[in-house]
Every structure is written in structure tokens, then in C-alpha cells.
Amino acid sequence: MNDTTAHALSACRTLWELVDRRARLTPGRPVLLQGDRTLTFGALRERAERVAAGLYGMGVRPGPVVAWQLPTRIETAVLSFALARLGAVQSPVIPFYRDREVGFALRRSRAEFFASPGAWRGHDHTAMARRLGAKGVFEAYDRLPDGDPSVLPAPPAEGTAVRWIYWTSGTTSDPKGVLHTDRSLIAGGSCLAHALRLTPADVGSMAFPYAHIAGPDYMVMLLLYGFPAVMFEHFAMARALAEYRRHGVTVAGGSTAFYSMFLAEQRKRPGGRVVPSLRLLAGGGAPKPPALYHSVVREMGVQLTHGYGMTEAPMITMGDPHDTAENLATTEGRPPRGMEIRIVDGEVRLRGEAVCQGYLDPAQTAAAFDPDGFLRTGDLGRLTRSGHLVLTGRLKDVIIRKGENISAREIEDLLATHPAVGDVAVIGLPDPERGELVCAVVEQPPGAAELTLPDLVSHLRSAGLSVHKLPERLEVVAALPRNDTLRKVLKYRLRERYSGTVK
Structure with missing residues (x-):
């Protein structure tokens, strides 16, 4: 009903x-919960x-x-x-x-x-x-x-x-x-709402800026299914956990960084549930390593569904909680009815009601849409036989080493399985002999043993990565630079930081 x-x-x-x-x-019925209000x-x-x-x-x-x-x-x-x-x-x-x-x-x-x-x-x-x-x-x-x-x-x-x-x-x-x-925002929010299979008994949460495109996305979901969400004016996990428990939040998330934060809190409480009422983590906005999916499901005892969206199209695909573990771990889910996805020369292109009308600058609009009206996303991917979308990187995130194209995403997903890697960004740096060299920038989890380049290379070799894709440089940082919305890693800052240094 x-x-x-x-x-x-x-x-x-x-x-x-x-x-x-x-x-x-x-x-x-309540729609928004904040503190005692x-x-x-x-x-x-x-x-x-x-x-x-x-x-x-x-x-x-x-x-x-x-x-x-x-x-x-x-x-x-x-x-x-x-x-x-x-x-x-x-x-x-x-x-x-x-x-x-x-x-x-x-x-x-x-x-x-x-x-x-x-x-x-x-x-x-x-x-x-x-x-x-x-x-x-x-x-x-x-x-x-x-x-x-x-x-x-x-x-x-x-x-x-x-x-x-x-x-x-x-x-x-x-x-x-x-x-x-209004219609493009309703279409985007509807995709999220229907894919997650929510009910009026659920309690959600907004751990991201309401001014982000995810704000109306989430509000549409609440209005469609008639359940509330807890709002956080400024998100800090330690304080937020008390609110999650207090209000009995059942659905939480935001992006990959949030999944990692929940998992870190869960590991402080082995044998218990960090949020007893929680049944589903969901989000998007950044790549999700398959290893992170399996760790969340195994250690937290909740399902994790990840999706794909952007400011130009707030919800493009979304994982289904009833899908297979393989699809949930390795894909971004399937598009909803009304969203067309076309792969052209490896690039993901979109057409549908949830896609924006363009940009304020008409020249940017003309450059962004192909002759058939599909939005050029700049993302690389492929569609499986079952219609699931697999993202493989960004057009601007392909490393070209000695004329060979290397996907940073592929290396990042493999490195995410290393116990001494908390988070990682793989970037290409200018190199006079090779064109670009492969550099891994790693954020280590608390208490992890010091990671060395030979350790990293050995791990990738054992995972079967081709020799020409192996990183030639490792940088370990206290924290990867991120934006303030969905905590995406800012690779351009890493390129700026390390492009002028030689090791």
C-alpha cells in the first residue's frame, strides 16, 4: 500500500x-528530527x-x-x-x-x-x-x-x-x-527512494550539507515514503552516534568516507552493534572498494548499497538491498526506469528526466551534451549483461605510462584490501621518461604497521596486477585532502603537492 x-x-x-x-x-508524522525538536x-x-x-x-x-x-x-x-x-x-x-x-x-x-x-x-x-x-x-x-x-x-x-x-x-x-x-529533483529522489525499498517504519539521517544536491534528493525520499530523518548541523561521528541510537536510525550513510567511519567505530566495539537499530548503509558520491563492502556487511551485520550520482544528475543508479553480494560489492547498481545510460568510447553518458537542463554558461551546456542529448559525464564504465553499471575511473584519472592506459580505480580497489591501508588515492605524476609514473598516496589506519613501497608492490603482485601498472612511488599521509560535502578525495591537490618533487 x-x-x-x-x-x-x-x-x-x-x-x-x-x-x-x-x-x-x-x-x-514526523519528517525532521534535530536534537529535541x-x-x-x-x-x-x-x-x-x-x-x-x-x-x-x-x-x-x-x-x-x-x-x-x-x-x-x-x-x-x-x-x-x-x-x-x-x-x-x-x-x-x-x-x-x-x-x-x-x-x-x-x-x-x-x-x-x-x-x-x-x-x-x-x-x-x-x-x-x-x-x-x-x-x-x-x-x-x-x-x-x-x-x-x-x-x-x-x-x-x-x-x-x-x-x-x-x-x-x-x-x-x-x-x-x-x-x-522540480521534476528533475523529484525524479532523482524517486530513484533513491524506490531502490532502497524503504518503509514508513524507517528512520534516516542527513549527515551531509543540506545545500548539497543530496538535500532535495533525500527530502523527496522522506516525502514519498512518509518517514523521518535526523539532521546534523555539523557532523562529527562521536557525537552523531548518540543521536543515531537515541532516534533509532535504521538507514545511514552519505559516501564511502562515512562507511569507513562507521566501520572504524564498529571495530572499537567487537561483539556488539555500534548502532543496534541500523540495518542499511547507503550512499554514493565516491568510489567504493569491494573490500569495504564485504567488511561492512561482515563486521557490522548490516547491508550496504552504493549508488552513482552527480550534481548534474543526483541519482543515476542505486544498489538494491535484495541484489547479490557480488553486484553490491562490484557495481553501482542499476538505473531506474527513465534513466538511459549509453557507453561511448568507454565514457558513461546519460539521458533522462533526472538529468539537469544544462549550465548557466551556454557554452558549457553545448560542450556537455552530445548530438543525441546525452550528458557526457567524464566517467569511464561499462554495463553488465544484467544492466548493472561498473565504473572504472575518470577520463581525467587515466594514467598514461609509456603509452599504456592505467586505471587508478583498479589499483585503488586492490590496495584497499591491504591491512595497512585505511584509504588510498592513486595518481599519475609527470615523468620525463615514462610520460607519467604511478604514485599511491596512502592514509593508514590507527595502529597499522609502517607501509613501504616493496610491501605495497608485493601485495599488488600477489593480487595479479600487471607489472606495468605497479606503483613506482609511495607517499604516506596523515589524512588525504577531502572536500566538505561528501568527503571526496581531492586528487588535484595531491598532484599539485607531489608533481614538483622527485624521488
């Missing part, structure tokens, strides 16, 4: 229609309408862009849905970003309003916004604009207009403004 309802709701034209229909179905589906609709009226009184209308740089709080979700009620164009900005990224987003989006958390975690966002010349700056942390909903015009009736501008991470160049519609 609930699954039928969820599939019916996934046909909603707009996000506001989805909020309204869920609120009518289960007004008293609870927001129900009914209260989400009511508060969002009042905030929409307050924003309307400030001059917010459909068309002009409202940028917001807010932490993962109940108020942030309410403000975002209030803007959806108005049909305004909104541009979420990750709260960890500073002058360069925020200034770029404000300029390129031509935002007419900017919602700030004020002074948050030692940084004055309001002062930064004014320094950058932001227009219509207002603070939206504990207090939100308020008004009488009777003044509001009718909500938007269609969901195919661009109403969202999300920003790529900008790890190698300026960020790109990615254009989404």
Missing part, C-alpha cells in the same frame, strides 16, 4: 505539490507557507534568484520549501564556502536576495555577503520571515521550469552553475 502511494506521489509536478499531498496523507509533515507545510508569505512581503517573486548559504537545520528545509511554494529560483551554496566560491556564485547567478546564517562556526557570513556586495541580505538561522499565507498567489502549477541552481565542487576550476527543475 505504501509503495503504491510512494509511486503515485513520485508523479507530482512540483515539489510543493509533493509537500502538500504528503501533509494531507500523514500530517502528524521535531517537525511533522503537516507543520512543514504550514510553516513553509508562513515563511513564503514573509518572503513575499520582502519582494521575493518567481524569476529573481534567491541564494542561500545555510547549515543543515530544520529552518533551512522550511526556507527552501517556502521558496518552492513561491516558485522562486533558488541557489543553495555550501556553508563551508568562503569569499571566492560565494562571490562567484552570487555574480554568476545574479542573485537578488541572499539568506545567511549570520555568525556560524566562527565565520561571519553576513559580513562576508556584504563585503561581496550581495543584494537583499537577510539572516535565516533561528528566525525566518513570517507572514499571512492568505496574501500568497497560487503555487506553481508546472515543474519543468528551471528553479534551482546548484554548484559543482569546483575542485579543478571555477564551479559550474547546474540548472535543475
